[in-house]
Amino acid sequence: xxxxxxxxxxxxxxxxxxxxxxxxxxxxxxxxxxxxxxxxxxxxxxxxxxxxxxxxxxxxxxxxxxxxxxxxxxxxxxxxxxxxxxxxxxxxxxxxxxxxxxxxxxxxxxxxxxxxxxxxxxxxxxxxxxxxxxxxxxxxxxxxxxxxxxxxxxxxxxxxxxxxxxxxxxxxxxxxxxxxxxxxxxxxxxxxxxxxxxxxxxxxxxxxxxxxxxxxxxxxxxxxxxxxxxxxxxxxxxxxxxxxxxxxxxxxxxxxxxxxxxxxxxxxxxxxxxxxxxxxxxxxxxxxxxxxxxxxxxxxxxxxxxxx
Ligand SMILES: Nc1ncnc2c1ncn2[C@@H]1O[C@H](COP(=O)(O)OP(=O)(O)O)[C@@H](O)[C@H]1O
Ligand SMILES: [Mg+2]
Numbered sequence: 184x185x186x187x188x189x190x191x192x193x194x195x196x197x198x199x200x201x202x203x204x205x206x207x208x209x210x211x212x213x214x215x216x217x218x219x220x221x222x223x224x225x226x227x228x229x230x231x232x233x234x235x236x237x238x239x240x241x242x243x244x245x246x247x248x249x250x251x252x253x254x255x256x257x258x259x260x261x262x263x264x265x266x267x268x269x270x271x272x273x274x275x276x277x278x279x280x281x282x283x284x285x286x287x288x289x290x291x292x293x294x295x296x297x298x299x300x301x302x303x304x305x306x307x308x309x310x311x312x313x314x315x316x317x318x319x320x321x322x323x324x325x326x327x328x329x330x331x332x333x334x335x336x337x338x339x340x341x342x343x344x345x346x347x348x349x350x351x352x353x354x355x356x357x358x359x360x361x362x363x364x365x366x367x368x369x370x371x372x373x374x375x376x377x378x379x380x381x382x383x384x385x386x387x388x389x390x391x392x393x394x395x396x397x398x399x400x401x402x403x404x405x406x407x408x409x410x411x412x413x414x415x416x417x418x419x420x421x422x423x424x425x426x427x428x429x430x431x432x433x434x435x436x437x438x439x440x441x442x443x444x445x446x447x448x449x450x451x452x453x454x455x456x457x458x459x460x461x462x463x464x465x466x467x468x469x470x471x472x473x474x475x476x477x478x479x480x481x482x483x484x485x486x487x488x489x490x491x
Contacts, residue, residue, distance in 0.1 A: 184210045184211070184242040184243060184476070184477065184480060184481075185210070185211050185213075185240050185241050185242045185243075186205050186210050186211065186212045186213070186241075186242065186243050186244070186245065186473075186476060187212075187213050187214075187215050187238070187241050187243070187244045187245070187263075188201055188202065188212065188213070188214045188215070188244070188245045188247060189215055189216075189217040189244055189245070189246045189247060189248065189256065189259065189260065190214055190215075190216070190217075190247040191216045191217065191218045191249060191252065192249075193214045193216070195247070196457075196458055196459075197247065197455075197456075197457045197458040197459075197469075198214060198247055200458045200461065200468075200469040201245060201469050201472060201473065202214065203469065204467070204469040204470045204472070204473045205473050207470075208470075208473055208474075208477070210473070215233050215238065216233075217246075217248065217252070217255070217256050217259040217260075218252055218255065218256075219233060219234055220232065220233050220238075220259050221233075222258060222259060222262040224262075229262050229265035229266055230262075231259060231262050231263060231266075241263065241266075241268050242268070242269065242480050243268065243269040243270070243271070243476045243480040244260065244263050244268055244269070244270045244271070245270075245271045245472065245476065246260045246270060246271065246272050246277060246454075246455065247455040248260070248277055248454070248455060250281055250330070250332040253277065253278060253281045253330075254278075256277070257274040257275075257277045257278050258274070260272070260273070260274040260277060261274040269476070269479060269480035271434060271435045271472065271475070271476060272433055272434070272435060272436070272454045272455070273432060275432065276431055276432040276433045276454060277454045279431055279432070280431055280433060280436070280451070280452050280453065280454040281330060281454070282329050282330060282362070283327055283328075283329045283330070283331070283362075283364055283451060284302055284329045284362045284364055285329075286431065286451060286452060287300050287364070289430050289431060290427055290430055290431070290449050290452075292430070293426060293427075293429070293430035294426075295423060295426055295427050295430060295449050296423065296443075296445065296446055296447060296448045296449065297448055297449055297450075298325070298366045298367050298369055298441070298443075298448050298450070299319055299320075299366065299367040300364055300365065300366045300367075301315050301318055301319060301364070301365045301366075302362065302363070302364050302365075303315060305350075305353075305354045305363065306354055307350065309347055312343075312346060312347050312350055313343055313347075315365055316340075316343055316346050316365070319365060319366065319367045320367055322340060322341055322342050322343055322345070322346060323339055323340060323341045323342075323368040323370075324339075324340050324346055324365050324366065324367065324368055325337065325338070325339055325340075325365070325366040325367070325368050326338045326339075326340055326346065326349050326350060326353065326363065326364070326365055326366075327363065327364045327365075327366065328353060328361050328362075328363060329361060329362035329363065329364060330361055330362075333404050333406035333407070334402040334404035334406055334407040335406075337402055339368065339401045346365075350363065350365075368401075369441045369443050369448060371442070371443055371444050372441040372442055372443060373397060374393060374394035374397040374400070374401050374402075374403055375391055375392060375393045375394070375403055375441075375442070376391070376392055376403045376439050376440065376441050376450060377389060377390070377391050377392075377414060377416065377420065377439070377440050377441070377442065377447070378390050378391075378392060378411075378437050378438070378439055378456070378460060379416060379420065379421070379424035379437070379438045379439075379440070380436075380437055380456055380460055380466075380468055381424055381425060381428040381433075381434075381435065381436050381437070381438055382434070382435050382468075382471045382472060382475050383434055383435075383475055383479075384425055385425070386416060386421050386424050386425065387466060387468060387471045388413075388460050388461070388464045388466040388468050389413070389414055389415070389416050389420075389424075389460075389464070390411045390412060390413055390414055390460050390463045390464055391411070391412050391413075391414040392404070392405060392409040392410065392411050393409060393410050393411075393412070394407070394408070394409050395408045395409065395410060405459055411459060411460070411462075411463040412463060413463055413464040413465070417447075419446060419447060420440065420442075420447045423438075423440060423446075423447045423449065424438040424440070427440075427449045427452050428452065431452045431454075433452060433454055434475070434479075435456075435472055435475060436452050436453055436454055436456060437452070437453035437456030437457075437460075438452050438453075439451050439452070439453065
């Protein structure tokens with residue numbers, strides 16, 4: 184098969200792993216930096232041009248779109264979709280997953296547990312902020328930028344006073360169109376969250392990420408110094424992960440959840456999960472992704488031939 188990985192970092196380890204496994208399985212694989220792609224849009228002929236070359240004959244794409252390029256990257260994914268090319272993540276699902284507000288709404292609608300969350304217009308008065316904090320059961324509360332990633336833009340406000348000043352600071356950014364969420368703090372998770380790597384209708388690897396020192400840092404992101412360890416999920420956690428993937432419309436994704444007193448609560452669903460989980464769990468995740476592409480891209484082509 185002709186597989187294209189859309190990635191702006193050819194040196195990125197997750198991208199390299201996919202290339203390695205695709206080659207091992209006999210595929211032609213190419214990395215295309217989507218930030219250097221153009222989309223030519225004309226009647227009945229959606230074309231992607233990469234550094235002056237028209238990209239043709241692609242069987243499948245694996246998008247690895249950076250969060251700072253969500254809009255542009257998803258537009259390039261959409262251009263491939265319009266050509267009928269199989270993608271491991273649809274453009275719409277990528278966009279959904281990048282907005283914590285939108286994602287939280289979709290997950291809640293599907294009946295998936297999420298931390299209690301409130302969202303309101305910005306520029307609230309002190310009294311209004313206090314009321315929101317109360318609605319969440321009082322401080323501490325977690326305040327999040329809807330488009331943050333790697334733990335950046337996620338703040339723990341331990342007092343009302345802190346909640347007010349953090350929100351006021353964030354409101355400056357809201358003017359640029361970034362939504363802000365307030366969430367109950369899941370204390371019993373004790374600075375840990377679970378990453379479940381979903382491929383199709385299965386969890387193929389799972390790890391627990393723990394913040395290095397809860398006194399210093401409540402976020403468990405690897406980018407914030409968090410440490411990963413393999414973990415076995417409960418049946419309920421597995422079910423929730425698969426349900427969350429489905430609710431987001433992502434066949435390949437990383438579902439992040441917290442272990443709470445009332446069961447697993449999903450924080451977010453990542454549309455380009457990294458390969459760090461391979462080192463932690465010893466599972467060959469990249470191979471599973473390529474296998475998924477083989478089964479599904481082919482099935483689709485067969486269907487196309489019979490005119491379905
Ligand atoms: N409601 C919460 N209660 C406790 N910890 C949280 C909560 N929300 C987020 N965290 C911690 O902060 C980290 C980053 O939050 P997350 O929503 O996943 O944002 P990001 O997209 O930046 O990773 C999580 O991995 C978790 O450790
Ligand atoms: Mg996260």
